[in-house]
């Protein structure tokens with residue numbers, strides 16, 4: 113063999129080895145994922161064997177012994193409080209059964225989506241039982257909200273936190289000893305883990321037979337596998353050990369199976385009854401919009417969306433990536449006439465609270481926040497959540513967007529996506545366990561122009577698929593997407609990057625796109641800048657390229673490098689396709705989502721009245737009248753206390769009835785034209801009830817009873 117031949121073959125063999133190594137790398141990644149899942153399943157299996165399989169209401173029919181929807185002694189009392197105190201006409205899914213299980217003395221684990229109505233599941237048993245119920249909740253703001261809401265309903269609720277004054281503390285301790293004066297006591301987890309004095313008072317309360325129930329809200333905080341681990345939650349297991357006969361209720365909005373078993377073990381509730389509700393939020397409309405590269409244009413679009421779709425101060429949240437960005441976006445929205453303020457972790461507690469309060473009371477329309485504006489947002493009537501930048505995972509996006517529409521009324525979740533935002537996030541999350549994997553999952557969600565957005569959530573939370581009902585952009589709007597074969601462009605990009613790497617040069621995503629744009633000009637290729645950005649991301653998702661990170665003194669930079677499957681593209685063995693909109697973007701469709709349904713004159717007046725009443729009574733407008741109640745009152749126009757009581761219950765009628773009836777009478781007497789005939793000032797635009805899907809017309813009622 114000639115030396116040259118040998119060299120040629122050697123070269124060839126080395127190339128093949130590299131190729132095989134690339135493929136091995138992809139398989140190794142896959143194997144790692146499978147190992148992870150394997151150990152997760154083994155842990156679950158072990159827990160199952162140790163504790164016995166808990167009953168799940170969703171996949172196992174209740175046995176005769178455990179038919180939680182049957183009749184119980186407390187039924188009529190429960191119905192009375194539900195309607196006349198809480199003003200709730202019908203239970204939502206699982207609420208009734210959970211209440212019955214708790215009242216029967218069982219430990220219960222509740223997994224129910226945000227806004228599903230978990231609070232009622234412990235608040236109602238708390239007032240049905242004699243004695244005091246203890247609720248552990250992670251945040252003072254969350255506790256304050258709950259206590260304020262309960263006090264507005266005349267339920268004796270108190271809280272014991274680091275902010276509680278001496279007098280109040282004395283009163284609470286006395287109540288614990290006597291078992292009266294307080295019905296529901298909220299505490300932060302530190303009280304359990306750090307205050308011996310509190311624990312000894314609680315012991316006394318229990319000894320006197322006055323501790324009726326223990327609820328652990330936001331229970332996922334117990335588990336290190338959850339998304340919001342709090343060290344003090346780890347010590348809550350003591351409660352079951354100290355008070356084994358007191359029923360314990362653990363509640364959370366999201367918990368993977370691993371987290372569920374972790375919770376049961378940590379809280380010592382192996383025999384609990386488990387209720388798992390779907391993660392589906394049928395009232396939320398999910399959409400992704402291409403984000404312009406010019407910052408001002410993005411703000412213009414956000415402002416236009418809010419102004420056009422929510423012109424009547426309907427509440428919303430805009431999530432931003434950084435603190436600085438929050439401040440800028442809030443200022444720019446204000447410049448465009450929208451009442452907005454920012455919220456982030458750099459602000460002192462007082463300023464944060466002030467902004468939160470103004471927003472809760474509908475005095476501020478939009479909060480522009482970082483992820484710090486998170487757990488504890490209790491506002492039920494948030495109509496839109498806009499993501500100015502993408503979240504770091506599907507789970508975080510589900511949580512953040514899920515703050516919309518907790519009252520069950522139609523609401524919108526809009527995410528502005530630009531591939532160039534990916535490296536900003538990836539350079540933050542790459543050191544986290546599965547951080548990049550999680551990020552790439554949400555990037556896939558954003559890049560997809562055809563797949564149902566909702567189905568991505570079902571897959572992520574391992575739930576079987578449910579109908580989207582045209583409640584996401586990809587299902588609702590006729591597709592103007594074409595799939596383009598960009599294998600040649602990909603080849604050119606990979607080979608260019610390879611040359612750069614061989615010359616020890618590195619490029620960020622944007623630099624790579626710039627260079628490719630110039631190259632395309634030379635050869636007359638036609639991909640636009642945005643499409644090139646999209647292509648880089650697509651190649652990263654497909655392991656053709658990969659991100660690598662370099663630390664500097666001030667930041668971590670993300671560079672694009674050749675990935676394990678690059679050679680496949682170079683050799684023409686791998687086809688690369690891009691989904692490209694044949695029209696500009698879905699801006700037009702966004703407007704189509706909004707429709708011309710009007711709020712009636714009376715609804716408008718009642719909305720104003722509830723705001724006035726809530727300021728007088730130191731509560732939130734929603735606590736005075738829910739949107740649902742406003743719409744029923746406007747339709748039925750009750751003219752007596754008895755009639756009104758049938759809609760909003762005794763307590764609210766006693767408290768606000770005369771003012772409401774006065775308003776109705778004024779409206780009826782004024783002979784104002786019906787809203788159907790109104791086009792002008794007093795008519796309000798509101799999310800439509802009618803949406804056209806590809807196949808049929810779907811009605812989305814804003815009724816809470818839909819659930």
Ligand SMILES: Nc1ncnc2c1ncn2[C@@H]1O[C@H](COP(=O)(O)OP(=O)(O)OP(=O)(O)O)[C@@H](O)[C@H]1O
Pocket residue numbers: 200201202203204207224225226227228229230231232364365490492518519816
């Ligand atoms: N059966 C019901 N009918 C109508 N409204 C209800 C019902 N149950 C609860 N609600 C209302 O739904 C809203 C959300 O309830 P709640 O705060 O208990 O949700 P949650 O499940 O605790 O959510 P999160 O996980 O966000 O804390 C509240 O305004 C509450 O009054």
Ligand SMILES: [Mg+2]
Pocket residue numbers: 230231329
């Ligand atoms: Mg809650």
